[in-house]
Amino acid sequence: MKRKLLEHAFSVVLITVVLVGAVAGIGWYERNARASEKEKTEVFGELAFVNFNDPFDRALLEDVANVYYPGQHDRNETALAEIASSHEQALAKKLTSSHESERLNIAKAGELLGMYLSFLIVYAVVIALTYYGVHTIGVWRFCLKRRELEQTQLSFFQKVLRLGRSTLGVAATFVLFSPAYVIAYALKTRLNTDTSLFMAVLALVSNGLLIVYSNKFYAFLTSESRKGYVETAYVKNLNHSYDPHASDGIPYRWIFRMRKRFDGHVFDHIYRNASFQYLPTLKEQASFLITGLIIIEMALNIHGHLSYEMLRQLLYKNYDIVIATILLVFYTVKATEVFSDVMSHRIAVGYENTDS
């Protein structure tokens, strides 16, 4: 465990050093690059009588060059292309710098920190919700599947019900698998999609997060249900019906409650082991959620949010701010990993027979 924590600490330091180094490097490179560019082509960029967007003007300029430097057709052509592109870049710079060329100062850092905090809150809320959702959906699906195996002869009504349920299931899969931006744009005219609440809900139900991980949990349940100790539990006459209405079954409120327990039922053994097995997956789930949140913030152009800010600064080439945001995101991932490692370690130690 100590080793793991050390590794985490080391990677945090390493990434911080590398990225801060990168900021310095980029700054240095940019100053130099700008200086050298200036000498070469700036003169041409200022030819007021040439409209570089006009193909005719460009052709004219090329002809002129060919007259002055005869026999160097290729060289002239590349030179002109260079001039045109540098002209374009200058124009772009003029436009973007009018947006602002920001530096990372204290005010800006405070602003970023505020955004980061709201990012963290949404993240924490969604991770708690997905944790509950993944377990609940997984258990629910498992119980449903088991019940379907128990019932062999169905009445017409049950058949219709089952058909309706599977249709709904497929429809739900489509929504759950939609990338967040598809859902968000579909709803944009109806809802205010820029609120944190909307973001949290969207992160939960889109990008396939819920469905992929509840499916993983379901797979754990299935594979645990095939283990030997379940057979032993069964022959001890523990309850084993999955009918929610039977006295020896699993009622719905057991499935949906927060802390799940299934006392006196074979499924309790299965659930306990599956949740224990699932713990390490939590890390993966968290990192996937962060990816999802970043996609949402970036794709929806939500002003004043961390990831969108990163994208914006990337566009304006304020690399120090970009790297600061990346570091914040990286720290979040690391913090989650440490949290998850410590938690799984503590739970695992609980089962380690340390007392005897």
Next chain:
Amino acid sequence: MKPIQHLFGHKDKRWALSWVLVVLVLFLWDLHFLNRPSLKLVVSGFINTMIISGLVILFTLVLGWVFTILLDAMQSRRREKTHFVVTFLLNLVRSIPQIVGVLFGYVIVTTLHRQGIISSKMQLFPLLAFAMALFIFPEVVDLMRERIDHYRKLDFFNAMRVCGIRESRIVNFNILWRNSRIHIFNKLISVFGIAVFLQCSVDFIISVGLSTDVNPISLPPTLGSLLAHYDSKQDIQSIASLFSDVSYFPQLFTIHLQGVSVAFLIVFTLVSIYNISNGYAERNQL
């Protein structure tokens, strides 16, 4: 009758087949109702996305296999320091949210593209795919290492070794190929899904956020960038009008066809891949 039953009897085959059929039907529909320039965009966007995602599979497989072998060799030769360094780097890659990694990969590649260092699709696609594979392949390494560890713990590995069979043969051939290729294949199916998802998202983000009139990104169209296209966004937004006017429904499939087609292709592909992978795992009892 039997071959049809054979195809539809298994969930994975059923979904694979219906994916092909539905995409074909959609194509025919679009052929009829969508204008030519849009159709051309949608078709090439779809094909480009599939090609890049296919390349991602290839790269993740190669990277995953190479790193697995490397790590395994280090472990069995007790090169603990190098082993630690490589695991550390892998964990580092894992700690970078995939989207951030891929986004920066894309930014670098597009910068190169704009500067004319790479020009053709032949160069561009593999680079984009590689940028993605770099952030996906640790998952493949995990799977392969898990498989090898499983067999190392059993007598399987030792029993073969003491018979004088080469270790590399046991790992590569007996364990990874003969006893894990089903697992690996299943992983690659889901890698394809991740690739489609990440690619669409990154393309969408870049097209929405990083391109302005002054900063044109002239990448070949993909499903993601098409979706970010002004027309498509409006098409998607029109879905919401169903809430106020259900009779608007048919128009989605005629007037707003471009955006709806693209969105449908993305979502349907993701759903299909999910079901194919699940069905495949179920059929092979993974």
Next chain:
Amino acid sequence: MNQARFSVEIATETRPVVSVSDFVIEPDTITFLFGESGIGKSMISKAIYGLIDPARLRVSVNGRNYSEYLRRSWTRNLQENSFFVFQEPSSHLNPLVRLHEQLNEGSLSKATNEEDVLRRLWQSVPAETLERILRIYPKPYRPSGGEKQRLLLAMAFKKIGLFQSSNPEDRTNFFVFDEPTGSLDNVYRNLFLELLFDTFRKSPFTAMLITHDYSIISEIFQKHNDILSRVRFKELVRAGESRVSVRDFSPDHYLNWLRKASGSRVPASSAGEVVLDVSPRFSIFGRKLGIYADHAKTRPARLTVRSGEMVYVKAPSGVGKTTLAKLIMGLYQAEEFEMKLLGKTMTHQTPPRMWPQKVWGKNAGMVFQHADEALDLEATVKETFDGLPLEKGRNRSLKTDIAELFEGEIDSSFLNKKVKLLSGGQKQRLNLLRTLVLKTGVVILDEPLNALDFGSIQRVLAILERHRNRGAALLMISHNEEIFDALVDPALVYHLAELN
């Protein structure tokens, strides 16, 4: 409960797994069911008990589909009154629940005989040790396999006690013990048998013991012959591709064979040269172990194996027989160890790469105990030999070797059959052959009779005998003491023990 006759069919979606039409459960008897592993003994008993997962296999019992069978009151009563001790005790205990909780779950909580049962199964173990075991969560190596096994047996005896004391209206009962002695050494095995028969004497019940341990027969004939009239010996044999059938197994058949074997055993000879010579003391994993020439452990001895000899090492389960074998093969690193292998001295300081360079597949070979683990199940019979360091031209003789080992069972398709489709006995023989074809001077055999039926046991022993006659040195490791005590000269028997 009347005698019940079952026909059971089990199949996957695509192919039949096993079917039987003459499976009989005789009430108030103890049936010992033999038969090679993988033939379907466990599966058929599980099907009758109602334990097969309908999501994975299709089952029909007496022509009824399985869910219908499970709903019958007969089946429900059976499940209410009975218990099933599964094989592989490790995987049949929940690793996240303390043992005493698992021992008192469900209907077991109502039984009152726990203390008595535990005391009898753990005889001579202090109460505190037992209490400590009950407090822990089951982990791979702790408690030991034998202890886990006895815990599961204790559950069964609690249930038997409950059945005997409650005297339910419906007396349908079926207590199944699947390989109950697989992880027990002879002392604990006999304790278990004693408890079983004593409980039975009190008031009879219906039990079935699935086992490969033929030496149980001798034990019963010696100590429990008073109830031989209530004991049945049966054998499950193959009757077709997936069809099996039950027939009587004659205990005399085994007992006579055993007598003959000990009469004709080969005396230790000093003709061959010494090929393996292991120091009498070594330590590994922080434990010190010693090799002795006698059971009382008064004479420490170098473990010496000459060519043309079969040497037998025995020890209670869990002491480290397999560890010693793996140590010789260089698969474990010892803290202290010394041996001479074909004249070369190797110690705990010898670099590990020496084994692949000099030993593996060249001078020594080892047959591992679980053929299912040791073989590549996805390979075909022929492919099993791919990659072995064989001389050129061995391929033709390989066929004759295989034919010899599988006489009467193979046709042209056998070589291309997947290993996973072979029977348990065939797999074990294939496992053996893979090592024997290497023709190494030393062969270590770790439980080569594991999971074999009597017919296969005889065949495997015959192969080993032929190999020994050709000059190979065999080091035998087995808990099957009765058979090897009969076969091996006492001068070539060594005892392994842990030093305090």
